[in-house]
Amino acid sequence: MDVVSDAISAVHLGHPWFHRMRTDGTWCARLDPYDGAGFYVVVKGRCWLVTDNRAPVLLGVGDAVLLPHGTGHVIADFPIDPATARTEAVPFEESLAGQPEPPTGREPCGTEVICGTYWLDCSRMHPLMAELPEIVHLPHRVGDHPELRAAVDLLAGELDEVKCGSCVALPSLLDLLLVYMIRAWMTEARDGTWPRVLGDPVTAAALRALHSDPGAPWSTGRLAAEAGVSRPTLARRFTALVGRPPMAYLTWWRLVRAATLLRDTQDTLAAIAGRVGYGSPYALSHAFQREFGVTPGRYRAQATARSAAVGAG
Structure with a gap:
């Protein structure tokens, strides 16, 4: 085992939860802090990711995001003003249950996002995992992180239709996604301790x-x-x-x-x-x-x- 694999294995619990959000109206969902790591992959459209401790992040098609410490946040469609997103947000489960009609003058954005949670045991977090920032934002750029992009494409393909072996393939692809997001962060981190350690x-x-x-x-x-x-x-x-x-x-x-x-x-x-x-x-x-x-x-x-x-x- 290598350090990154061991660091992930030490805290990883069970299979990740995931969902594919398809929205044709405005939406604004809130997730409270939790024991785990959340992720988003934008398949279509644009949306905002808003937390308490940093500026709102605008996510576009192909962007991947990891929230490694289960930070509470709001995710909302692009037309919504991120400054008011917290007041407009509803609990995430309620948002999944049904999308409200868009207000007058606001066109639906047709956003599609793959989202989910990795359950983690944070009682003995390896310092490599503890060092990950509140948000790991990996914008889609041609040629960057080909393994991550391949995993995203395979994941989206598995979700497009039910296929033989999907019950095995999907959890495995989601675990790969976690590894590739952490690996991508390590290659881009300029001042992180553990990228320097392993370098x-x-x-x-x-x-x-x-x-x-x-x-x-x-x-x-x-x-x-x-x-x-x-x-x-x-x-x-x-x-x-x-x-x-x-x-x-x-x-x-x-x-x-x-x-x-x-x-x-x-x-x-x-x-x-x-x-x-x-x-x-x-x-x-x-x-x-x-x-x-x-x-x-x-x-x-x-x-x-x-x-x-x-x-x-």
């Missing part, structure tokens, strides 16, 4: 080694050899970029991996301890409780209940 060959090599086998008996010397530098060089560069020394990062990541395995598998605590580099279930349990404030058993019960609630939703 540094020494730190990136060390992180690849740790994430590929977190249960291995790593030491600073062994990790420095993997990265092809001295121990002082690795410690200095890794700590400066990541914000913690290599072995401290490894300890934290082992516990996050243990939490993910408790959530996603039925493996025993002893088996999980072996996979993440702890010599005994007791050692893992002690470290886990110190990091997360709950025992592994209690964490697994809470995670099971949370996943069941997501599945029911």
